[in-house]
Amino acid sequence: MQSTNDIKNTDQKTLDHKTLTKSFYLWFWGALTCFSQEHMQTFGYMASMLPILKKLYPDHDDQVEAIHAYTAFFNTNPMLGTVIVGITASMEEARADGQDIDGETINDMRAGLMGPLAGIGDSLIDGTLIPILLGIALGMSSGGSPIGAIFYIVAWVLIAYFGQRFLYFRGYTLGSRAVNILVGAQGAAIRRAIGIVGAMVVGGVLASWVNVTTSLKLRGADGKVFLNLQSKLDSIYPGLLTVLITFFCWWLMSKKHVSAIWTMVILVVISFVGVLVGFFNPGLSY
C-alpha cells in the first residue's frame, strides 16, 4: 500500500487504518485539553491532524506548510464534530495525492460545518440523549443505589466511544457526504422526532424529581383549616406549582434574557418572601 512517490499523480497515497485510529484517539482524548476562549479547539484539532500530515508528507517542510491550514479558529460540539476531523483526513489525503484541493478548501469546509454541527450536537446530545440517560439513571439510583451511576457510565461511554469512532471513519470514507443525513431534509425530520422524545422525557424528569409545594393553610375562627391550598392545587393539576415555577424561569431566561445565575437569585428572593409570609415551609427540624 505504501509505495514510493516519485510520480505524484499516478501514485495513490492512502492513509492506513493505524494512522487514522491514532488521529481519532488524539481527538477523542484531547479535543479540548488545551482550551482557551480565543482559540477553543484549535490545538486539539492540530494535535489530531499531526499523525495524518506526517504520514502523507514525508518531507518536514511540507508537514509544516500543511499544518497551517489548521491554525484557524475551530470550535464545535466535540462528539458530532468528530465527523469533521474524519472528513479533513480524507480531504488532506486527496490534497497529498495532488487533487485540486488546497488549505483554503479544507478550511471553508471546516468553517462551514462547525456551526451547524455544534447546534445539532448541543440539542441532540446535551439536550436529548444525556437527559434521557440521566433520567433513567436517576430512577435506578433513587434510594442511594450506585446502580444508576454505573448504568450511566457504561451506557454513555459505550455510546460516545463507538459513536465517535463511527463518525470519524464515516467522515473519512464518505467525505462531506457523511453529514448529508444530519443536515438534509431527512436529518431535520429525525431531529424533530428525537426532539419529541427529549421533551417528553424532560417533562417526566421534572414531574418525577421536582416537587414545589406550598404550606399555605387558611384557618377559620375556630382554628379549623378551611383552605388547604396544596390539596386544592393538586385537585386541579398535580404538580401545578412545579410547572409554573419552571415556566417562570423559562420566561425570564428566554423572553427577558435574564442569565441563569440571576434567575437563581430571583428564586432566592421569591423563596425568602415566601418563607416570611408562610407560603413556603420546608418543615425542618433536627
Next chain:
Amino acid sequence: MTISWLQAAIFGLFACLCSNSCMAGQAVGNYTIGRPLVGGLVCGIVLGDIKLGIACGVAMQLVYIALVTPGGTVSADVRAISYIGIPLAMVAITSQGLNPLGGTAANLAKSIGTLVGTVGTVLYYAVATMNLVWQSFGWKDIEKGKIDRITGVNFGWPWISQMLFSFIPAMLLTHYGATAVTALRTALPMDGIAMKTLFTVGGMLPCVGIAILLRQIVNRPVDFIPFLVGFTLCASLKLNLVSVTIISLLFAILIYEIEMAHNSSSNGGSAAIETNGDDDEEDI
C-alpha cells in the same frame, strides 16, 4: 465527618480530569466523570458512604440535568459541583444529622452544589486564560517548524493550569471547607429564616436547569405540549421514566413519518400537516 488530605487530593485529581476543558477527554472526562451522579459515586467511595454520596449526586444532577455550554460559555462548573460541592454537602448532611435519603438532605445538597458550582465558573475561565500561555508556546513552535511539540502543548502543559485551578482549589476547599460546614450547624439554626429559605430554594433550583433545557428545545409555543404530556404521564399517571421514553418513541415515529410525507409532497404549506397531507395532490 472530616475530609483528610489524601481524600482531598483525590477530589483534586478528579477535578482535573473532569472540568470543562478536561484532561480525560470530553466524553469520559466532562460528560462522565464530571456529571454529579457519577461524582456522587466517586465521592461516596472516597468518603466511605456510597449511599449518601449517591443521594447527594442524584440531588445535584437534577439541577444540572441539562448542562449545555453553547459557544463555550458556562453557567456552572462541573468540577466544582461534583468534587467540591458533593463532598461538602455530604459533610453538611452528616453533621446536621439528616436522613441521607430525605428531601431535606437533597435540598441542602442542591443549595450547596449550586452555590459552589456558580462560584466555580471562575476556575473555568482561569484555566482557559492560562492555557493561552501554552498556546503562545505552540504558535512559536509552529513558526519555527517544530510541529512535533503541538502534542505536548495540547496534552502536557495544560496540566499546570489544571494543577493551579482545579487540583489545589478542590483540595483546599474540601479539606478546610469540611470544618466550616460543620460549624454551620451552630451558626444557623434549622428553624431560622435563612435555613428555611436555603431549603426552599434548593427545592426549586432544578426548575432552572429544566428551563435552560426548555430554552433549547422550545421554538414555538406548541413545543411545550410534548413536555407537558411527559410531565402529566409522570405526575398524574405515575409512570416511570422508561415507560415515558417508550411512549414518546411512538410519537417520535409519527412525527418522523409525517415530516417525511410532508417533505415528499413538495407543497411546503403548513396546512399539509393539519390535513395529514392526504388531500394535497398537486405536484409542481
